[in-house]
Amino acid sequence: MGAMESTIKEVCKRYGNSRARLMDMVRDVQEQLGHVPRESFALIAREANTHRVEVESVVSFYAFLTDKKQGRVVLRLCDDIIDRFKGGGEVGAALCKALGIGFGETTPDGGITLDKTPCIGMSDQAPAMMVNDTVVTNLSPEAVPALVEALRRNPDPQALVTEFGDGNNADPLVQAMVNSNIREAGPVILANYRKEGGLRKALTQTPDEVIEDIKISGLRGRGGAGFLTGLKWELTRQSPGTEKYVLCNADEGEPGTFKDRVLLTERADLVLEGMTVAAYAIGAETGIIYLRGEYAYLRRFLEEKLNRRREARLLGNTILGREGFNFDIRIQMGAGAYVCGEETSLISSCEGTRGDPTDRTPFPVVKGYMVSPTAVNNVETYCCAARIMDMGPGWFASIGTARSAGTKLLSLCGDCERPGIYEVPFGTPLGEVLKRAGAEDVACVCVGGPSGQMVGPAQFGMGISYEELSTGGSVMVFSSQRDILEVAGAFMEFFVEESCGYCVPCRVGNVLLRSRLERVRNGEGTKGDLDYLRRLGESVKFSSRCGLGQTSPNPILSTLKHFRPVYNALVKDGGGTVNKSFHIMKAVEQASAIAGRRSEIFHA
Amino acid sequence: MSDSVTITIDGRNIEARPGQTILEAADAAGIYIPRLCSHPDLKPIGSCRVCTVVVDGRPQAACVKPVMDGMVVQNSTPELLQHRRNIVDMMFVEGNHFCMFCEKSGNCELQAMAYRFGITAPQYPFQFPEKEVDASHPDILLDHNRCIMCARCVRASQELDGKNVFQSIGRGFARKIGVNGERALGDTDMAATDKAADICPVGCIVRKRVGFEKPIGQRLYDTRPIGSDIEEVRA
Numbered sequence: 001m002g003a004m005e006s007t008i009k010e011v012c013k014r015y016g017n018s019r020a021r022l023m024d025m026v027r028d029v030q031e032q033l034g035h036v037p038r039e040s041f042a043l044i045a046r047e048a049n050t051h052r053v054e055v056e057s058v059v060s061f062y063a064f065l066t067d068k069k070q071g072r073v074v075l076r077l078c079d080d081i082i083d084r085f086k087g088g089g090e091v092g093a094a095l096c097k098a099l100g101i102g103f104g105e106t107t108p109d110g111g112i113t114l115d116k117t118p119c120i121g122m123s124d125q126a127p128a129m130m131v132n133d134t135v136v137t138n139l140s141p142e143a144v145p146a147l148v149e150a151l152r153r154n155p156d157p158q159a160l161v162t163e164f165g166d167g168n169n170a171d172p173l174v175q176a177m178v179n180s181n182i183r184e185a186g187p188v189i190l191a192n193y194r195k196e197g198g199l200r201k202a203l204t205q206t207p208d209e210v211i212e213d214i215k216i217s218g219l220r221g222r223g224g225a226g227f228l229t230g231l232k233w234e235l236t237r238q239s240p241g242t243e244k245y246v247l248c249n250a251d252e253g254e255p256g257t258f259k260d261r262v263l264l265t266e267r268a269d270l271v272l273e274g275m276t277v278a279a280y281a282i283g284a285e286t287g288i289i290y291l292r293g294e295y296a297y298l299r300r301f302l303e304e305k306l307n308r309r310r311e312a313r314l315l316g317n318t319i320l321g322r323e324g325f326n327f328d329i330r331i332q333m334g335a336g337a338y339v340c341g342e343e344t345s346l347i348s349s350c351e352g353t354r355g356d357p358t359d360r361t362p363f364p365v366v367k368g369y370m371v372s373p374t375a376v377n378n379v380e381t382y383c384c385a386a387r388i389m390d391m392g393p394g395w396f397a398s399i400g401t402a403r404s405a406g407t408k409l410l411s412l413c414g415d416c417e418r419p420g421i422y423e424v425p426f427g428t429p430l431g432e433v434l435k436r437a438g439a440e441d442v443a444c445v446c447v448g449g450p451s452g453q454m455v456g457p458a459q460f461g462m463g464i465s466y467e468e469l470s471t472g473g474s475v476m477v478f479s480s481q482r483d484i485l486e487v488a489g490a491f492m493e494f495f496v497e498e499s500c501g502y503c504v505p506c507r508v509g510n511v512l513l514r515s516r517l518e519r520v521r522n523g524e525g526t527k528g529d530l531d532y533l534r535r536l537g538e539s540v541k542f543s544s545r546c547g548l549g550q551t552s553p554n555p556i557l558s559t560l561k562h563f564r565p566v567y568n569a570l571v572k573d574g575g576g577t578v579n580k581s582f583h584i585m586k587a588v589e590q591a592s593a594i595a596g597r598r599s600e601i602f603h604a
Numbered sequence: 605m606s607d608s609v610t611i612t613i614d615g616r617n618i619e620a621r622p623g624q625t626i627l628e629a630a631d632a633a634g635i636y637i638p639r640l641c642s643h644p645d646l647k648p649i650g651s652c653r654v655c656t657v658v659v660d661g662r663p664q665a666a667c668v669k670p671v672m673d674g675m676v677v678q679n680s681t682p683e684l685l686q687h688r689r690n691i692v693d694m695m696f697v698e699g700n701h702f703c704m705f706c707e708k709s710g711n712c713e714l715q716a717m718a719y720r721f722g723i724t725a726p727q728y729p730f731q732f733p734e735k736e737v738d739a740s741h742p743d744i745l746l747d748h749n750r751c752i753m754c755a756r757c758v759r760a761s762q763e764l765d766g767k768n769v770f771q772s773i774g775r776g777f778a779r780k781i782g783v784n785g786e787r788a789l790g791d792t793d794m795a796a797t798d799k800a801a802d803i804c805p806v807g808c809i810v811r812k813r814v815g816f817e818k819p820i821g822q823r824l825y826d827t828r829p830i831g832s833d834i835e836e837v838r839a
Contacts, residue, residue, distance in 0.1 A: 042786070051768040051771070051784050052784050052785070052786075053768065053769075053770070053771040053773070053782050053783060053784035053785075054768070054771055056771075056773050056782055057771045057772060057773050057782060060773040060774045060775070060782075061773075061774070061775050337775075354772070354775075356772070359649075359650055359665075359668045361668065361669060361670060496776060496777065497776065498776070499775070499776040499777070500775050500776065500779070501753070501772075501774070501775050501776045501777065501778070501779030502651055502753075502772075502779075503650070503651050503652070503653050504651070504652055504653055504654075504691050504694050504695055504698075504752070504753075505653055505690075505691055505694065507698070507753070507776060507777055507779065508694035508695070508697070508698045508731075508777070509690075509694060511698075511731065511777050512694070512697075512728050512729070515729070535686075535690075536690065536728075539686075539687045539690040539691070542656070542663050542687055543653040543656050543663065543687050543690075543691055544653070545650060545651070545653065545665070
């Protein structure tokens with residue numbers, strides 16, 4: 001038996017040779033072999049009781065999994081627009097120079113692979129990159145040669161971390177140079193709180209009473225969609241099924257969002273307490289935290305939290321002495337796929353398949369993980385739930401607005417003095433938030449990430465809330481020095497990259513939107529192109545299957561709405577019938593190459 | 605539970621059975637809702653989005669949405685027809701479709717859909733992607749240039765043939781149909797008798813050596829538009 005074969009056998013056995021754990025298997029195989037070789041697909045399939053093509057399907061879906069040989073060290077430079085504006089491009093160029101390779105390549109000695117990746121949740125300390133699972137923040141081009149040299153001497157990425165960040169980032173199990181950057185704590189989530197107070201209180205009530213309290217509190221999902229949490233729990237509880245599940249969506253992939261990273265670092269117990277309350281209310285025995293691959297550096301820390309809670313009888317059987325209340329949590333690692341933040345994709349991924357979304361009839365509350373009733377909630381939502389149980393639903397409902405109860409954690413980044421985490425009551429005007437963050441010269445704010453809205457000063461008086469400016473947490477600030485359409489273009493690139501490709505409008509439409517926006521940005525567009533962008537954008541929004549495609553045209557549609565003069569200036573000469581984007585020289589290039597001679601008519 | 609529900613499609617009341625999808629109920633009532641990925645023998649997956657209708661004000665894929673009593677469905681509005689046209693256009697430009705040289709011409713559902721919608725040329729720019737042609741199998745040709753990623757073959761192999769010859773691989777624009785073999789279709793257990801060999805709506809999966817047995821001009825959609833078989837039920 002070859003080395004590869006024995007590795008695979010061992011890995012698959014670790015997960016009970018269960019097909020549902022295929023994600024974990026291929027992740028572990030890659031960790032041990034450096035990649036998932038094509039020759040291993042059939043072996044893994046045999047051990048996991050599935051088909052070869054299913055393994056290929058999973059490996060080819062996730063950005064962090066690959067069948068190509070990689071270096072022992074993989075550098076993933078964050079290619080988010082915030083990072084680009086903070087000098088990410090120069091850092092990238094410095095990396096290419098120091099390593100002597102381009103992006104997507106590996107050094108000739110097989111030591112280091114260089115790659116780019118979308119937002120890694122470090123926009124408040126950009127530019128940043130992942131070095132394997134280790135995060136390096138506040139990069140500068142000047143620091144790159146020494147960094148590369150250090151990696152050549154010692155391929156252990158952790159050796160790059162000489163100073164730890166604030167709070168629990170210095171915990172022995174984290175040891176990250178990441179900073180939590182909590183700028184303003186509010187009364188609900190970041191205030192000092194009674195540990196396990198919510199859980200203890202919940203256990204004095206019946207599950208139905210707990211659900212009633214969550215309903216009365218008005219808590220809505222903090223991931224952005226804003227579904228009523230109490231109703232979700234009630235539906236999950238009422239749906240027939242012997243097994244029920246509580247899932248925590250920690251796949252914080254929306255560019256510019258990093259509040260869940262901070263919650264998992266600084267309020268991990270509160271998150272877990274909230275999940276346990278949910279389990280009690282719903283009648284679930286199993287919970288899963290879906291942790292995005294970018295946050296792998298928090299995994300050991302969270303595993304230890306789970307262990308401590310098991311020891312303290314806060315997890316496991318007979319929780320806090322309550323006969324019949326058994327609940328435990330496992331961590332499912334993601335592997336670089338934004339779409340997995342969509343709850344049905346997240347469930348697919350937890351089941352070990354590619355992260356394609358599924359149809360939402362039936363909804364996960366009826367048939368979710370393992371075809372059983374499942375409540376999927378955001379990290380922040382669980383924190384709120386635990387606090388509501390402790391402090392009472394009336395207290396929570398009294399904060400915020402009538403339709404948006406409580407506080408919201410905002411991840412502020414971009415052109416402001418004090419990027420970081422702000423916990424504000426719902427209804428707080430955007431302008432107020434900007435002031436607190438020290439953002440003075442602001443031309444545009446992207447609220448809710450690329451899938452949200454890009455707004456201008458005319459909208460700064462609007463409040464952060466589900467009914468006005470809705471956000472899962474991302475607030476990106478752009479000064480008057482920034483090209484707003486460069487931002488929109490970067491967002492479209494992001495969606496093209498992250499579309500799962502399942503449905504036509506999202507798979508194709510985003511590609512078309514991106515290239516037509518590019519044409520306009522190049523000054524080669526016409527007024528007709530603006531109409532094209534709007535109509536195409538509306539079709540993609542209207543027809544796409546999941547939240548990704550239903551929101552992906554927003555960067556274009558919201559800038560067309562709020563920043564029309566920017567577009568108008570770019571197309572002002574384009575009223576005639578001349579198609580400025582057509583270049584005859586370029587068009588005959590390929591034919592000339594084939595013919596082996598230049599065109600008689602069109603030549604330079 | 606009652607054994608019948610009533611829904612409205614474009615103002616017309618129709619009876620449906622609980623458990624039916626909107627598409628199935630419409631078919632039974634002689635109302636054609638255009639579709640490409642859906643096939644009566646396969647579980648619906650809602651990937652092409654051509655069958656998108658408006659249900660109580662919200663867009664939904666009719667092939668996957670179950671009927672509920674009192675549902676109000678819009679199918680034939682100018683807005684919906686435009687969205688569908690746009691989607692069909694997208695399918696044309698994302699692949700390399702050359703109808704005039706394609707052996708599926710006349711039997712191709714994508715081509716027929718375009719004709720039904722009056723599309724003569726797509727409004728979007730062709731993407732001219734590089735795609736593979738897999739001719740490794742002795743009896744079946746797999747030409748990715750013509751694939752619309754409807755995954756009918758994936759489902760037919762699993763649901764009708766009890767195999768697992770196909771599966772989606774990759775993601776986004778690079779998504780494609782993969783085969784369960786080390787290199788190509790010839791390495792799989794696909795047989796000429798498989799239902800999956802005849803289920804492709806376009807010319808991506810075709811049988812070898814029979815392409816022009818029936819002359820162009822006498823083929824399925826040469827004589828009548830796609831969907832007319834369903835609409836005739838009403839007459």
